[in-house]
Amino acid sequence: MTNPAQNQILGILGGGQLGRMVIQAAINYNQDIHILDPDANAPCKDIAQAFEVGSLKDFDTVLAFGKKCDVITVEIEAVNTEALQKLADEGKKVFPQPHILKLIQDKREQKQFYQQHGIPTADFVLTADKADVVSKKDFLPAVNKLGKEGYDGRGVQILRSEADLEQAFDAPGLLEKLIDFDKEIAVTVARNEKGELIAYPAVECAFHPTANLVEFLFAPAEISPEIEAKAQEIAKDVILKLDMVGILAVELFVTKSGEVLVNEIAPRPHNSGHHTIEANFTSQFEQHLRAVMNWPLGDPSLRCPAAMINLLGEDGYSGEAIVEGKEEAMAEKGVYIHLYGKKLTKPFRKMGHVTLLDESVSSLKAKANRIKELIKIKSNA
């Protein structure tokens, strides 16, 4: 008769916008959430049932935090996986599992994992340091990635020709064949402990030319049913081969010849799924909750076409954030503004996002450009 799950505490490592949107979903289920974040002003601070300031990378801090929770998850990969492993060993539910976080923390291991498990991905070679990259210059044009510490576009650069070798990363990394892709898409999959597995429809990403962050996203992706099926199958294959519980965003390249290759994965709610709050029957944030709490998974299908725009801090502005154009944008039909509660802006900082709903992807393209020009995050400084 009783439902023991309803009194469990879910701990999240990280209290940024992803955690904030998970909490927004959790409120409807009376699901208490405890947050650990190094920033005392992190976006979750006012809405978590408990908010603790501390390092996500410190063994003792993460261990002590986790001991107070029943289920532990993350909204960022850069966390102390040894502490999480110890918590898992002691019987806590930790999803995604610590070994997956460890794998994701190192792009070299990630690529080798794909190779070993027959998951299609761009060809690559491992590189030990800058000299090693230079010695492998025949592999160019390539993407040079740092093994560790890359995030939000950092630690990734394109080396097109020998002239670019000067800036090669001088630390363990890899060179990945530069893919002349037709589209970049993403498929989110989720899996719970019972083994239920769902995949969201593919979305199409358009990246910011300089910041290497998703600028626009359109759902559904304009791809053939065959490519859609292939992308969903690959994404499901990745989460199964990882034996992962939780939500996994799989970013993929669609090549001009119709190949589908895994680019990057993120074992948590991801920027490519923000539109699901309004556009899908179950949002990625609620799905994450359902997956890690071992609740039944929700219907991932799309209710209507959508676009998503990241609201990045304008270049040239740092300081207390001012949102320009909010009311003009709110006056339009099908415009959903999400601000992340960050007091301070800086160039390209993720300050919020906007989801747009409309009849078709083509009408959304014009609307997305217009709304993007309307809303600007600046500061007085």
Next chain:
Amino acid sequence: MTNPAQNQILGILGGGQLGRMVIQAAINYNQDIHILDPDANAPCKDIAQAFEVGSLKDFDTVLAFGKKCDVITVEIEAVNTEALQKLADEGKKVFPQPHILKLIQDKREQKQFYQQHGIPTADFVLTADKADVVSKKDFLPAVNKLGKEGYDGRGVQILRSEADLEQAFDAPGLLEKLIDFDKEIAVTVARNEKGELIAYPAVECAFHPTANLVEFLFAPAEISPEIEAKAQEIAKDVILKLDMVGILAVELFVTKSGEVLVNEIAPRPHNSGHHTIEANFTSQFEQHLRAVMNWPLGDPSLRCPAAMINLLGEDGYSGEAIVEGKEEAMAEKGVYIHLYGKKLTKPFRKMGHVTLLDESVSSLKAKANRIKELIKIKSNA
């Protein structure tokens, strides 16, 4: 360039589920909300930026609370309107305006207001006390309403024949002609300070046979376009004649002869609009926020058919709440559970609601009955 509204504090008198759902909408706009509620465990306590325990009926408490806010609104009508009037006189924005709350607090004044302004409503006579009701027995069958202190079905009873006169209210009230209605519907309207005015599509209410609370709600209402237009026109007329800013739920009877009569009104988010969170382009909670903050109003139209079920505490159970059947319900497509964070249940207490989305109202009717049987709020005691 700057948007001063973004740093304004919105104070809400009442921290129950309606306030809670307003906060859920406000998070997306970084809109800080302060709550005053007499219950230290009210549903808003963990998610408001500031949560103060105090009486909503005490002049000094409400005044002191309001002084710390820029805009003040309510989620319940039973508040100290003198304090609100003083705050308004001192330049605070108070929406709905205090005189409207005062009017709503007295059903006698409300009915006279309709009469004076040509708003169609059931015929009535004022009654001073029980003896006065008895002396007006020719008016039966009628609804006997207490002037003040009625809420959630309390203070309202049907007097069908002389035998019922024994239980007539012995305080100032009224007798209203019992309407042999075909349907009960509700239209929510919203208006901001700039004068923008929108109306939601009519919804159809089905009441619980004994608790006098909405049991099921279906959107859209199954009524003719003419009745729909008439209902929307009447609801707009009411908010305009009240000169009200905020959101107003207008409950209406549709008689067998096609008349549309105002039954009750509520100048706040209302049970008849809960489905708008998932079913409409703008939820009533966000609309309330937009209206009182003088932001542009949002599109009220329906995205797809919906039903809403109130989750009331089961009769016979009091104590720490246990939600039965939650996971079975979550496994179904288009089922959205909203729990209100109330630790303790009692018979007929509003503990949550469920919104259902589906292709048509007819498919929703079967689904609503099934889900209602599935989810039960009980306790171990």
